[in-house]
Amino acid sequence: MSNHEHHENAHKPAQRKEMSRRQFLSYTLGGTTAFMMGGAVLPMVRFAVDPLLVKKGEGTYVKVVEESKITNEPQEFKFTVHQIDGWYVSDPELSAWISKDENNTIFALSPVCKHLGCTIGWNVKGKNEFDCPCHDARYTKDGKNLAVAPNPLDEYEVKLEDGFVYLGPIKPNTRV
Amino acid sequence: MFKSVYNWIDERLDITPLWRDVADHEVPEHVNPAHHFSAFVYCFGGLTFFITVIQILSGMFLTMYYVPDIINAYASVDYLQHKVAFGQIVRGMHHFGASLVIVMMFLHTLRVFFTGSYKAPREMNWVVGMLIFFIMLGLGFTGYLLPWDNKAYYATKVGVEIAASVPVLGPYIADFLYGGDIVGAQTLTRFFAIHVFFLPGALIAMLAAHFIMIRKQGISGPL
Ligand code: HEM
Numbered sequence: 163m164s165n166h167e168h169h170e171n172a173h174k175p176a177q178r179k180e181m182s183r184r185q186f187l188s189y190t191l192g193g194t195t196a197f198m199m200g201g202a203v204l205p206m207v208r209f210a211v212d213p214l215l216v217k218k219g220e221g222t223y224v225k226v227v228e229e230s231k232i233t234n235e236p237q238e239f240k241f242t243v244h245q246i247d248g249w250y251v252s253d254p255e256l257s258a259w260i261s262k263d264e265n266n267t268i269f270a271l272s273p274v275c276k277h278l279g280c281t282i283g284w285n286v287k288g289k290n291e292f293d294c295p296c297h298d299a300r301y302t303k304d305g306k307n308l309a310v311a312p313n314p315l316d317e318y319e320v321k322l323e324d325g326f327v328y329l330g331p332i333k334p335n336t337r338v
Numbered sequence: 339m340f341k342s343v344y345n346w347i348d349e350r351l352d353i354t355p356l357w358r359d360v361a362d363h364e365v366p367e368h369v370n371p372a373h374h375f376s377a378f379v380y381c382f383g384g385l386t387f388f389i390t391v392i393q394i395l396s397g398m399f400l401t402m403y404y405v406p407d408i409i410n411a412y413a414s415v416d417y418l419q420h421k422v423a424f425g426q427i428v429r430g431m432h433h434f435g436a437s438l439v440i441v442m443m444f445l446h447t448l449r450v451f452f453t454g455s456y457k458a459p460r461e462m463n464w465v466v467g468m469l470i471f472f473i474m475l476g477l478g479f480t481g482y483l484l485p486w487d488n489k490a491y492y493a494t495k496v497g498v499e500i501a502a503s504v505p506v507l508g509p510y511i512a513d514f515l516y517g518g519d520i521v522g523a524q525t526l527t528r529f530f531a532i533h534v535f536f537l538p539g540a541l542i543a544m545l546a547a548h549f550i551m552i553r554k555q556g557i558s559g560p561l
């Protein structure tokens with residue numbers, strides 16, 4: 163809107179800011195095509211990413227073992243959880259290494275190695291450590307990673323009720 | 339923005355002639371509905387293709403949830419239709435599209451027939467069109483079994499028994515389709531394989547042949 167521009171325009175033939183026929187056609191055709199393809203493809207994309215958007219299920223607690231059976235030495239206990247995996251409903255068996263610490267607090271460790279997911283065992287090599295058979299990761303009784311693995315073993319939420327140990331969802335290790 | 343990206347690529351790869359060769363050709367007056375409204379009958383080939391694209395896309399997305407197994411197939415379809423967002427729509431597109439594609443193909447074939455477009459030099463395209471037609475029927479037949487409900491089961495049984503009535507070869511065709519003696523686990527997996535790999539592959543090859551021939555010969559002249 164400067165004077166200079168104004169001056170220049172005065173000498174040119176009036177410039178019409180209209181779109182050309184060709185532009186109009188390519189916009190309408192392009193728009194219609196985009197609308198039709200979008201209408202078809204967007205529902206499919208939403209359909210495909212649905213698992214990302216569904217709310218994660220609340221963890222429930224499962225009765226695992228009598229409190230009195232828990233010792234200072236970690237022991238493996240198996241328990242089943244009710245799992246709804248899409249259309250497939252099952253009760254897979256999980257396991258936990260449960261023990262008491264010096265203060266008699268009961269805690270439960272996940273058997274899944276934090277290196278690459280193999281299954282660890284207690285005292286396999288007689289060193290009072292958790293050992294992983296895959297790449298020799300080692301953990302203390304509290305699950306602290308001593309070698310190979312980058313993180314300590316995960317813990318289960320523990321609830322004690324009527325003399326029984328109940329295990330809930332997995333959480334990161336809180337002991338080390 | 340788009341223009342400068344396009345130019346950047348075009349400078350290096352000279353892509354303009356590629357798409358010009360495919361897209362830049364005139365629509366003759368006698369096939370342009372803006373000139374003669376009755377020319378809309380020339381749209382049916384394109385509409386058939388549009389629905390075919392939707393079938394292929396929606397089918398690809400359905401296989402994200404579907405399993406071809408007699409225990410889980412029905413449950414997985416039930417799940418994807420009722421529990422997954424837009425499942426009803428995506429399955430609906432594939433379900434109703436399967437019928438619509440046959441309708442469009444039929445109308446397209448009628449147009450080709452009544453405009454005499456099948457005559458020389460386009461006989462080969464008529465033959466390819468017929469192959470496309472049979473591939474479409476095959477897709478419809480094999481797809482129908484996949485939900486593994488009662489209708490699917492009996493439709494397949496009836497269909498295979500019809501095939502079994504072919505002289506001499508009948509029992510072999512039936513064995514091949516059943517993958518055994520009954521409509522069962524093996525029928526479902528082979529129908530799935532045929533429905534999602536073999537026939538779509540053949541269909542795409544035939545469509546390519548169809549379109550290359552059209553491009554080479556041009557659309558047939560006015561009546
Ligand atoms: C999925 C199936 C099919 C698709 C996607 C398809 C698509 C097309 C398209 C887009 C054209 C361009 C002309 C137009 O739009 O009308 C065409 C032409 C043609 N189609 Fe098909 N078609 C299919 C099935 C068939 C069938 C079943 C036949 C015959 C039995 C057939 C025979 C022909 C012939 C002979 C031409 C050339 C006609 C001309 O140049 O005027 N097509 N097809």
Ligand code: FES
Nearest residue numbers: 275277278294297
């Ligand atoms: S997975 Fe356990 S050490 Fe590698």
